[in-house]
Amino acid sequence: MKASYPIAENEFERLVDLADFDLDYTTLQDKFKDLTTLAAKVTGTDISLINLIDSYTQWTITNHGLDLQFMPREESVCQYTILENDSFEVKDLRNDERFAQQWYVAKDPQLRYYFGIPLKSSRGNSLGALCVLDTTLKELDPEKIEFLRIIAAEIVSRLNTIQEIRHLKQHASDLNESRKRVAHDIRGPLGGIISMAQLVTANGDSFKLKEILDFIELIQMSSKSLLELADEILVQDDKWKNQNGSSEEVFHQVKLKDTLEKLYAPQALVKGVHFSIATEASTELMPFSRNKVLQIVGNLISNAIKFTPQTGRVEVNTRLTREGSRNMLRLTVQDTGVGMSEEKVNHILNGQGQSSQGTNGESGYGFGLPLVKHLIDTLNGSLTIRSVPGNGTCFDVSLSQPRTN
Template sequence: MDTPDHQDQQFVQSNRQPGDWSTTLPLEVETKYVLKNSYPIPENEFQRLVDLADFDLDYSGLQDKFKDLTTLAAKVTGTEVSLINLIDSYTQWSITNYGLDLTSMPRENSVCQYTIMEPDNFEVKDLQLDERFAEEFYVTEDPHLRYYFGIPLKSSNGNHLGALCVLDTKTKELDAEKIELLRIIAAEVVSRLYTIREIQYLKRQVTEVNESQRRVSHDIRGPLGGILTMAQLVTSSEANLKLNEILEFIQLIQVCSKSLLELADEILVNDDKWKLENGNSSQSEVFHQVKLKDTLDKLYTPQARAKGIRFIVSTDASTELIPFSRNKVVQIVGNLISNAIKFTMEGGSVWVTIKLHIEGSHNILSLTVQDSGLGMTSEKVMSILTGQGRSSHGTAGESGYGFGLPLVQHLVDTLKGQLSITSTPGQGTCFKVNLRQQKVS
């Protein structure tokens, strides 16, 4: 399914009313964040986000892979807390932690958002005395953190994906040797991220090889059977064929053989083209709707509850266990969810619907993110679809970084998918993404 030009994208007014939303999910507001209107943005922010998206990570499933590194960082620096944080368009994800049970927070509330602005490190001697952090929950409430030191996690392209940081409830002083050890640990974090990506790529390669073998076997069996049948007729002593008939069969065999060679070449060329287009991107293991729902619930339910918003993810029971590639899917739908939460008021709802449409030679993965939030004018919708949209603050004053939806458009375009938006001011917005999927056994 090719991506249409921007002017061909469709947007229509939604007929859904706010009262249409309902759920039985218990609403438990846990942490209320102090949201700020000023925030730092790296000059290379979009490329930084693309670099992070290329790892195609499930932020909720990395704890065990990095736990030893946060433990080591805390031990060598003598601090009570250590975190490995990755920062996307809206959120800081603590993929593993030591001494502080933290999984995510809004980006604008983090200290590490300043670390990714620095070339080497960022230090805050006393968080209580720094007006940027003095009112944050981790300073004013338990554990009442005071000291922070962070090292950027640098990709091979030089972009900062996030930070390795250590924190303490007392002010400290780290000597040069300890700082150098933190740099070594940070480099190991990045090395493991690349190793995880390579493992995911190899898993996908194995799947693709198996699929190619099945496809070649199916596509070649018919023509090859025809050649064998004609050859048996020519060589059979009972056929009593005349010379002109034998020559005719030989010509047919030659034509079929040529077609068979062309078919084999076409399969090989398509495989090489696929590898060329996808070989440098992050490819993950195949998964299905139930796994995607579980991932989204783990990642975004805390954000929704922190703002007092109902968050519901539903799947299509008839196809929910049919596998598909997870390539960039979590990044795409995750950015749309964060955007929906940002522009939905307390007491509102964000609803995610996942469906897989079975078609002849391929499937279509349909991802819909609806909210009961502020909504947009048709002009605003068109500005987003044409890459000219400007960021604005959320319903609770959340900072707008301006890169979430452009990143979604970029990723959808990369996968040759379709993005459409329907919205009515005051009645919410519906984002719908369609991604073409190869059939996976």
């Protein structure tokens, strides 16, 4: 009988919180490696992992003692840790029916002991867990557990720092763009003011007092208009930031393809699903904002793999086009899976979750696709779904973006 897997009461808020960090799980190893090493040494355990858990997958962003990059969420122990306020311990994994048959217990490395601490964001949501494991039975004393709590707090602090650095980089980029716009937009009015001032200076003796006063009035009017223009530019700049967020980071299709292949090709390989990503050659190096793009397309790919049987296909296509003063990023994820009914498609488009099992019995949590819809809506994008039961599904995402070049 299929086990029942736990879901937090605030699961959707938790997933949104994790998505707001906008992390690329392939780039974090070096930033946290010292902390997993420290956790293992402090506790005297063979293994230490830092795991972040999204809708479908537990991502091991760095590890010590076990070469692990990901596992299906429903197979993990940390899925229980993120439900706890303080910690979660399993003294012998062999004697717990939730884990006794999992590969990491029944087969190599034959793990026995587990201790995990949830990684809580400033909003109080569990993003994942710091855990230590061992192939022998252990007993952690309170002092070692307190050390783990300190390390867990440092992990969250570094995640916050990574997010803040990204915000600061974008703010600096925004300021640079504002400087360029101001320099361009005020050049004409300022030139006119300078010309009028030079005219008065050079020919002042030949002008009557009234003419000079008229020139001064024109200069004042031009100066006032210049100030109003500067105010308008600043207001527009604030509106642009509010509409587009402050976490923009330049990306392009080739980099997106490389990241997605690193993250999801192993999952497809394990299930025996053919996975491919195609870019548009003419625009594949054209920059675009990566804001939430990995979270959106990643959830769609995970969902597609989950509902596609062995030897099936999951195909991703990316393209970027210029439309007026904007760029349009289009992402398509198409599979040859089980498909969906019109009713289920409507539930997704209405932001509602429906839990169901994948083609290999993978657990369904019902939050992945509603999360995608939520993220797309926050970016003022659009999502269309074409699906026929038994004949696969195609997700089309369109995201309008400001020019980045």
